[in-house]
Amino acid sequence: MAHLDAGTSKIAWPSNALTSVPYRVYTDTDEYAREIERIFKGPTWNYLCLAVEIAEPGDYVVSSIGETPVVVARSLDGGIHAFVNRCAHRGALLCLNRRGHGKDITCVYHGWSYDLTGNLTGVAFQRGVQRQGGMPPEFKREDHNLRKLKVVEFCGLIFGSFADNPPDFQSYLGPEISSRIARVMHKPLKVLGRTTQVLPNNWKLYFENVKDTYHASILHTFFTTFEINRLNQRGGVVVDEGGGNHASYTIMDRSLDSTDYKQQEIRSSKDDYRLADPSMLEGVDEFGDGVTLQILTVFPGLVVQQIQNSLAVRQLLPRGVDRCELVWTILGFADDDDAMTEHRLKQANLVGPAGYISMEDGCVGGFVQRAVRGIEEDNGVLMMGGGDASSQTYRATESSVRGFWKKYRALMGV
Amino acid sequence: MDEATRRRVEALLARYVDIVDQDRLEEWPDLFVENCRYRVTSALDYRDNLPHGVIYAVSKGMLRDRVSALREANVYEAQRYRHIVGPIWIEDDSEFVVRARSNFLVIRTMHTGEMLLFASGAYFDKIDVSTDPCRFIERIVVTDSDKIDTLLAIPL
Numbered sequence: 001m002a003h004l005d006a007g008t009s010k011i012a013w014p015s016n017a018l019t020s021v022p023y024r025v026y027t028d029t030d031e032y033a034r035e036i037e038r039i040f041k042g043p044t045w046n047y048l049c050l051a052v053e054i055a056e057p058g059d060y061v062v063s064s065i066g067e068t069p070v071v072v073a074r075s076l077d078g079g080i081h082a083f084v085n086r087c088a089h090r091g092a093l094l095c096l097n098r099r100g101h102g103k104d105i106t107c108v109y110h111g112w113s114y115d116l117t118g119n120l121t122g123v124a125f126q127r128g129v130q131r132q133g134g135m136p137p138e139f140k141r142e143d144h145n146l147r148k149l150k151v152v153e154f155c156g157l158i159f160g161s162f163a164d165n166p167p168d169f170q171s172y173l174g175p176e177i178s179s180r181i182a183r184v185m186h187k188p189l190k191v192l193g194r195t196t197q198v199l200p201n202n203w204k205l206y207f208e209n210v211k212d213t214y215h216a217s218i219l220h221t222f223f224t225t226f227e228i229n230r231l232n233q234r235g236g237v238v239v240d241e242g243g244g245n246h247a248s249y250t251i252m253d254r255s256l257d258s259t260d261y262k263q264q265e266i267r268s269s270k271d272d273y274r275l276a277d278p279s280m281l282e283g284v285d286e287f288g289d290g291v292t293l294q295i296l297t298v299f300p301g302l303v304v305q306q307i308q309n310s311l312a313v314r315q316l317l318p319r320g321v322d323r324c325e326l327v328w329t330i331l332g333f334a335d336d337d338d339a340m341t342e343h344r345l346k347q348a349n350l351v352g353p354a355g356y357i358s359m360e361d362g363c364v365g366g367f368v369q370r371a372v373r374g375i376e377e378d379n380g381v382l383m384m385g386g387g388d389a390s391s392q393t394y395r396a397t398e399s400s401v402r403g404f405w406k407k408y409r410a411l412m413g414v
Numbered sequence: 415m416d417e418a419t420r421r422r423v424e425a426l427l428a429r430y431v432d433i434v435d436q437d438r439l440e441e442w443p444d445l446f447v448e449n450c451r452y453r454v455t456s457a458l459d460y461r462d463n464l465p466h467g468v469i470y471a472v473s474k475g476m477l478r479d480r481v482s483a484l485r486e487a488n489v490y491e492a493q494r495y496r497h498i499v500g501p502i503w504i505e506d507d508s509e510f511v512v513r514a515r516s517n518f519l520v521i522r523t524m525h526t527g528e529m530l531l532f533a534s535g536a537y538f539d540k541i542d543v544s545t546d547p548c549r550f551i552e553r554i555v556v557t558d559s560d561k562i563d564t565l566l567a568i569p570l
Contacts, residue, residue: 193459193466196561225487273486277475325561330466345470349480354454354469354566360489362565 018402023372026202032321040066045159047302073116082160083118083146118146155185174240188334201365203324213395222356236393244299244407246400252290283309310347431497443477451552456560490567492525510544
């Protein structure tokens with residue numbers, strides 16, 4: 001497959017430094033088209049779905065890479081396959097439902113059918129009707145398979161790549177990101193629910209936001225308003241070598257007694273702003289390492305979330321230059337008992353479109369999108385915590401946001 | 415069920431809409447019994463019996479916390495809802511409990527004047543009619559779409 005470079009970028013970057021980002025990257029439709037080619041269809045690994053969502057041979061789901069619909073299927077021999085959800089004949093959508101089960105998939109338009117590895121297995125009227133019409137002798141079914149993607153499964157997460165020679169997956173993640181995914185996704189998962197948030201902004205604004213550890217305690221005031229004491233927590237941020245993946249975390253300081261910690265967490269000093277039902281924050285240190293929060297991203301669009309016992313994956317999908325969708329899958333483990341599931345469901349109030357500590361992330365990208373409109377010649381600033389994209393043991397930094405731009409600029413050649 | 419009970423159930427549903435749409439959210443938790451359940455979910459999750467709620471409250475205290483967070487902590491642009499609720503189907507569940515189902519549309523208007531058909535769906539209610547006024551034991555809000563524009567601040 002020929003690699004399309006989709007033209008040369010017309011956006012002027014102030015310098016090679018990672019501390020300055022032209023606002024035009026959020027509004028320019030040509031640049032958006034280049035991103036689709038060079039990032040989403042480029043040498044990247046894109047999260048598609050969970051292995052548990054295609055648990056049985058014959059199961060398939062429809063996902064996306066960029067704006068392109070992709071079918072992820074478990075073939076009858078148990079293998080995982082991904083292909084563009086587009087008939088090889090006239091380009092019609094193949095799967096019309098979000099999920100399905102069967103041994104093949106047939107296009108409604110002209111009845112071409114494919115097995116779950118994406119190979120064309122049947123063409124309606126291939127030999128014509130009553131010896132009339134039909135495909136010419138040079139037509140070979142094997143020349144008309146679905147457009148297939150490379151796939152990899154890691155810790156129950158399935159990723160796909162359009163690249164013919166995608167990067168080695170473990171190198172793509174980096175050892176620290178890999179081990180931090182494995183830390184959370186360490187046993188069979190169970191889906192507790194799904195929701196999709198439609199965001200009124202360019203996809204990059206959300207991905208920057210979720211990597212941005214600087215804003216968290218400023219924009220999201222839930223914990224401080226209710227005076228839920230978190231001073232005994234320390235944290236930091238890990239950025240992989242390429243810059244595109246990160247993990248930010250907070251961890252309980254073991255030097256403080258855990259009973260004190262628990263009491264502090266659910267009590268506040270002022271009666272006015274006390275939770276009427278603090279059971280929402282009750283939970284257990286289920287990973288046994290004192291890490292109370294870990295937000296992890298894999299370039300270009302996956303978030304793996306552990307906020308106390310609230311677990312989720314979020315898939316970020318671009319939907320035009322000024323819109324994106326955030327697909328939330330709320331998770332527990334298959335062996336959770338009812339009490340554990342209830343902890344997770346209660347704590348899920350913290351996240352999602354109505355989340356106490358995340359609803360603001362739904363609108364803040366739109367604030368940027370609206371404010372840069374028509375005045376895109378200026379640049380945003382990313383100087384918190386220095387100028388590089390290194391791992392840091394504090395969170396008053398924009399290191400992981402700079403990491404995003406490091407990866408982005410390398411792939412985009414800008 | 416007698417006509418008086420039906421009228422009390424209708425009054426509860428009307429009052430709910432009035433309180434939410436008139437931004438009198440402080441009164442919202444009092445429409446529920448102490449050990450209540452309030453959940454906002456999608457038709458797909460509801461069909462698949464997935465327990466998660468975009469909002470998930472299992473006590474009146476959690477409803478109060480939702481309101482105080484909206485008032486004191488969360489950041490979102492000024493907006494209001496207009497609920498349009500259709501006819502109510504009511505059936506007896508037990509001597510003091512009825513089940514009710516009704517359809518709704520919610521139009522969201524932002525302070526900028528932008529309007530959106532924000533949600534459509536159905537309320538699945540379990541109502542304690544032993545008191546006057548009667549109260550929700552459970553209100554499951556099932557939205558037809560599983561997509562939510564920008565954020566869900568005010569309860570549906």
